[in-house]
Amino acid sequence: MIRFEHVHKAFGDKVVLDGLSLEVPEGQTTVLLGYSGSGKSVTIKHVVGLLTPDAGAVTVDDQVVHELDWEGLTELRSRIGYVFQFAALFDSMTVGDNLRLGLVRRALEPGEIQERVEQSLRLVGLSDTEDRYPAELSGGMRKRVGVARAIALRPRYILYDEPTTGLDPVTSAVIDQLMIRVREELGTTAIVVTHDMRSAYTVGDRIAMLYEGRIRQVGTVQEIQETDDPVVRQFIEGRPSLEDPRDAAALSGGSA
Amino acid sequence: MTHPARLRDSAPARQVAGFGTFALDAARALRDRRTWGPLLLEQMRRLGVESVPIALFIALFTGIVLALLSKYIFTGAVPIYFVGTLVGKAIMLELGPVLTGMALAGRVGANIAAEIGTMRVTEQVDALETLAYDKHAYLVVPRVLAGTLMFPVVTALAIALGVTAGYFTSLNLLDLSSAEFVKGLQIFYKFKDIWYGLVKAASFGAAVTLIGCLQGLATSGGAAGVGRRTTLAVVYGCEAILVLDAFWAVVLL
Numbered sequence: 192m193i194r195f196e197h198v199h200k201a202f203g204d205k206v207v208l209d210g211l212s213l214e215v216p217e218g219q220t221t222v223l224l225g226y227s228g229s230g231k232s233v234t235i236k237h238v239v240g241l242l243t244p245d246a247g248a249v250t251v252d253d254q255v256v257h258e259l260d261w262e263g264l265t266e267l268r269s270r271i272g273y274v275f276q277f278a279a280l281f282d283s284m285t286v287g288d289n290l291r292l293g294l295v296r297r298a299l300e301p302g303e304i305q306e307r308v309e310q311s312l313r314l315v316g317l318s319d320t321e322d323r324y325p326a327e328l329s330g331g332m333r334k335r336v337g338v339a340r341a342i343a344l345r346p347r348y349i350l351y352d353e354p355t356t357g358l359d360p361v362t363s364a365v366i367d368q369l370m371i372r373v374r375e376e377l378g379t380t381a382i383v384v385t386h387d388m389r390s391a392y393t394v395g396d397r398i399a400m401l402y403e404g405r406i407r408q409v410g411t412v413q414e415i416q417e418t419d420d421p422v423v424r425q426f427i428e429g430r431p432s433l434e435d436p437r438d439a440a441a442l443s444g445g446s447a
Numbered sequence: 448m449t450h451p452a453r454l455r456d457s458a459p460a461r462q463v464a465g466f467g468t469f470a471l472d473a474a475r476a477l478r479d480r481r482t483w484g485p486l487l488l489e490q491m492r493r494l495g496v497e498s499v500p501i502a503l504f505i506a507l508f509t510g511i512v513l514a515l516l517s518k519y520i521f522t523g524a525v526p527i528y529f530v531g532t533l534v535g536k537a538i539m540l541e542l543g544p545v546l547t548g549m550a551l552a553g554r555v556g557a558n559i560a561a562e563i564g565t566m567r568v569t570e571q572v573d574a575l576e577t578l579a580y581d582k583h584a585y586l587v588v589p590r591v592l593a594g595t596l597m598f599p600v601v602t603a604l605a606i607a608l609g610v611t612a613g614y615f616t617s618l619n620l621l622d623l624s625s626a627e628f629v630k631g632l633q634i635f636y637k638f639k640d641i642w643y644g645l646v647k648a649a650s651f652g653a654a655v656t657l658i659g660c661l662q663g664l665a666t667s668g669g670a671a672g673v674g675r676r677t678t679l680a681v682v683y684g685c686e687a688i689l690v691l692d693a694f695w696a697v698v699l700l
Binding site for chain 1: 566569570571573574575576577578579580581
């Protein structure tokens with residue numbers, strides 16, 4: 192289980208996480224919602240030790256991530272797959288080599304590595320791209336390769352950072368189905384960071400909303416859809432906030 | 448008087464501390480040979496072998512100009528065979544290592560900072576870490592080792608060509624005989640002239656590559672950030688070469 196306990200994180204004067212607490216149950220997909228710049232990506236980067244909390248702790252399987260030494264962190268990372276917002280594929284390597292890199296690290300036999308590469312690419316529907324370079328792929332294909340790279344490691348947990356952002360509706364739906372398929376076939380526990388409500392309702396077992404550095408509300412999809420919390424309602428319904436007269440004036444073309 | 452604590456927290460002090468921590472992390476990553484070992488030869492080719500043409504180009508013209516200058520300086524005052532002495536000493540001790548180092552600070556330092564900086568801003572460095580790789584073992588160690596090993600090789604080639612260029616210039620444009628040039632070359636020659644230049648070159652290689660990696664990994668802010676860090680890598684690399692040059696002159700001469 193992944194657990195966030197009163198996590199604080201600031202960059203200079205900007206407080207991003209202000210006492211965030213959240214539990215991610217085993218075998219489920221938890222969607223982390225929030226406005227752009229609210230700290231969703233920062234939150235999940237703590238899980239793999241890419242960021243260290245200023246206060247509080249993130250625990251994975253009862254291990255406090257920021258207290259692990261290098262060997263411990265390496266072992267932890269071998270249990271977690273991370274799908275980056277813009278795929279973060281190594282552009283000097285072919286798709287196949289992108290997938291092999293993590294597998295080579297685990298000292299698998301060459302035959303098993305090749306089998307995993309082919310299986311993972313088949314699972315994301317990109318069997319014919321093994322020898323192509325990331326620059327030759329569309330944005331949606333790159334994201335699917337990013338998913339393939341994560342699942343090739345057979346991780347226990349997968350963290351998806353805005354997996355459908357910037358994609359057309361059809362490709363977004365393909366990615367959503369892919370995330371569901373990965374959970375069903377591999378039984379992974381996942382955190383999906385997004386502000387795409389359609390995607391959140393499709394893939395999520397539970398939804399948590401991050402607001403002003405804390406979890407504003409967490410619940411099942413139905414609980415979130417029926418919430419009375421005005422902040423959560425405004426977000427999930429996509430209503431603009433025009434309480435600030437400058438925003439209203441800018442939209443109407445006048446001056447405040 | 449500046450308070451010691453304020454001095455410790457000043458920007459230059461933080462930079463030195465940051466560089467020290469970075470160098471220690473790279474040294475620690477040397478243990479992870481399984482990661483950097485397979486990457487070393489490729490980096491030696493990219494940073495060393497591919498730098499040979501620019502180093503030789505600079506050495507060729509340095510040798511020619513040095514021979515012409517020394518003839519201009521020595522005529523009527525010093526025996527003309529000292530052209531060989533000046534060309535040999537200047538290229539082996541100073542111009543070969545320093546000019547090659549400067550050229551490679553531009554080519555190699557900029558290459559490393561831009562490549563790693565782009566990887567940083569596109570989250571490829573983060574991706575590497577999530578795949579359980581030590582970024583220092585994967586990105587820094589092979590480049591620093593390649594630079595430390597290959598800068599002396601490239602410098603040795605540059606020295607050889609520079610002296611040869613000076614030799615042929617003396618024979619064809621200055622009316623020196625081959626015997627006169629060789630006599631001048633040998634007259635004050637010491638074996639130290641060779642290894643002194645190569646030790647300097649190795650230290651330049653380590654400094655330029657370390658600085659390139661540090662600037663690359665510190666990159667933020669997209670394309671503008673990559674450009675800024677690439678520029679800093681070249682500027683700091685050249686400055687480091689000049690400081691190290693003076694350091695070795697004090698310590699070894």
